[in-house]
Amino acid sequence: MTALLEVRDLRVTIGSTAAVRGASITVNKGETHCLVGESGCGKSISALSVMGLLPRGSKRETTALRFAGEEIGTYGEKQMERLRGDRMAMIFQEPMTSLNPAYTVGSQMTEVLRRHRGTPRAQAVDRAAELLALVGITAPGLRLGQFPHQLSGGLRQRVMIAMALMCDPELLIADEPTTALDVTVQAQILRLLATLQKDLGLGILLITHDLGVVARIADRVSVMYAGEVVESAPTAALFADPEHPYTRGLLTCVPVPGKVKRGEPLGSIPGVVPRVTPGFTGCGFRDRCSQAHAACAGTIPRQAVADGHELLCTLSPGWGRQAAA
């Protein structure tokens, strides 16, 4: 089976920063793939480069960028425009910045369909109302006539999702879609995404820094650090058997009710995410890593831990268990 989205060895340079350094990401049909990591590790830039939406002055290189089996890395702006919002759609953290405040929800939603498909207005309105109902908005007819600022944050995010679904996309890229929302609303939106994916067979590339979100919604996880995918695995395997010191560090940082006693310190990773310049070699995490040694400044091997579980580290898989034993 061909992957829905296949990114091979993506490299993005923005000015004098190597934002992404050889990341490979695959999203299958009907699969949720989570990109997780701290801010500045290249998650959003990776997603934007798939959509062809990188900021000006950035340079993208890949050995392959295939969407539904077709190479889109060579597409021009016109071709990408036809793809965006149609077969691949994106939702952002802050819906207010991506919804136009001057137009009603209805006119923005129908505009997508009219532009890509030339659908007549009346039909597009029906479709918009249908989708608003699908994303759990009561009284969709009323919402269509409202402006973005008249909606609550949760409703706006639902509208964003509905708008992304207007053209039945095959791939949905979601960049921190629930970070700005209350926890109760976050749960609702994530449930909605999970249901839609099951019903519509969407492939979802979800970017988040929240390991709780990852655990509950992802089929597959890629942990990014300093522009590289340092570990990639099926969700259950990653949480049961994290191999990369960064992944392990991240997992100990998260306060889990009932897991860490009050008064006991949380695990933490000293230092901050570095800004990496082009030409940097070795492991980007070595300055913060408790396991770092001389070899970490050299070429880092990509190792297979198990089927579908990859690790970018000089430590051999299973080091943690051996150390504990």
Next chain:
Amino acid sequence: MPAGRGAKLLRNPGFVIGALIVGLATVIAVIAPWIVPYDPFAIDLQRRLVPPSFMEGGSSLNFLGTDQLGRDYFSRLIYGTRISMVIGVLTVITSGIIGITMGVLGGFYGGKIDDFVVFCITTRLSIPAVLVALAVAALRGSSFMLVVLVLGFLLWDRFAVVARSTTMQIRNLDYVSAAWCAGASQWWVLTREVLPNIATHLAVVATLEMALAILLEAALSFLGLGVPPPLPSWGLMISEAKEYMFFEPWVIMIPGAALFVLVLGVNFLGDALRDMMGTDLSR
């Protein structure tokens, strides 16, 4: 990062050009009496409208020629720089004091005080500045200080608007809250937390107002209601030249070009400051 910011400014061509022009104009204005070849007020009716030395019929005695009364044009141009700069700076100081005080007070205290400030700004904006300047000059007769005062009292509105809106934004930031929580006085919060952070915005306004003041002075003087003759204001020079412009176009082009270059330089400075602020805000 003060050092880094300076380096960034020096790489901005607009800033470099603007700073060169304004710097040069300032130096000329200060040392004008020592660099002029002739007394700019000395009339020589024997040598009227001599073209500049580089033109046909020009004389090596007068680099930029002479005007309709035989006064050395180059000397008058240099004295004109002095008048333009002094008017520009004094107007910015007067209007800045009025506008910033009103804007900061309105933005900081809000409520009734702000209502009053907004009322003043609206009133001011509905008064046509040039017409008032004309009326005052026509009634009181023109004088140098009158021009400064009229312009100063008319051009404070942009200072007030910008000071008010930036103060309102900063008043609600957490570092101001932290200062309140530390027991800081109102004076402290105003002078140490608010003012330093709106200063760059105000500097941009200052350049805009300075350019505007220089142009308005020229316009008033051109209409004969600004700086009184025989003071060599550029506007006055243009006005006096207008009768001869069809035969001797250089008499109007020289002060016109000087005015254009100085205003351009001031605007370049303002744009560079605004660019720098943009990078500052985006962290």
Next chain:
Amino acid sequence: MTGAPAIEVRGLRREFRVRQGLFAPPKQVIAVDDVSFAVPAGSVLGVVGESGCGKSTLARLILGLLEPTAGDVLVDGQRLSGMDRRARARLIQPVFQDPFASLNPKRRVRDIVAMPLLAQGSIGRAEMDRRVDEALDRVGLSIHQGTRVPAQLSGGQRQRVAIARALVLRPRIVVCDEPTSALDVSVQAQILNLLAELRTDLGLTYLFISHNLAVVEHIASEVAVMYLGRIVERTESESLFAAPRHPYTRALLASVLTPEPGLGVPDVGLGDIMPDPANIPPGCRFHPRCPVAIGICSTEAPKPAHGAAGLVECHLA
């Protein structure tokens, strides 16, 4: 819990008048409605709730940044209202959410930390330097970092500066308003550990406001759950997390996504009605969203029930 309360809040209430439009009469919004609690010295009260529940207004009232419409705040038995601002500053200090907005961008770190001392106005130069060094050292910042401006620091370092500024007056109470919400998880853990360490070492009392229940559970000994301006449940952390009594608390707890794969996303069962502080429903203010509401809930507001396990406001609890 034993010990005299370090901070006590009595019947705190704050109303806002919100203009509806040019000609419509202003509407009254009750952001904080009759909130009372006491926090024993050296412990931490966590305040949780959704955005718009009044938790940040509560923090600003306690810090004296807003005047309460009614009610009192007492620190060590002294009423804060009417107290000299500098005296109040020595008792209670804030740490805010966004470390990019909470530090004056034009000042160096040392000057930011020294600001509360300078504002006191009665501390000598040498003493001031000593106290600033001590505060910087306490939060793990070097003397060298003290010479920088905020733009040169990372988010975590900035939050350390904000904490140092709060500590320099050696206050009794620190009000933390979402102190880790803007930070990455690894940095959040560093800051939470630092706050916990400072509390034990300096005997501080925290009011810790957050929307993240997992964070609150980790740091707070007692938790107050706010909904539309009222505390609907307040109890010790252990019992709140083990046996939540208010349906809203249960929904909040259910929506915490722990990193446990295979559990899926929970259904919190709150529907899609959003709480609006300008339109507080009659009866129990939670009833339109409550999954277990009964007839009486829409007509009669529940009375706060104080018991051994704390406080709860629900007809069904």
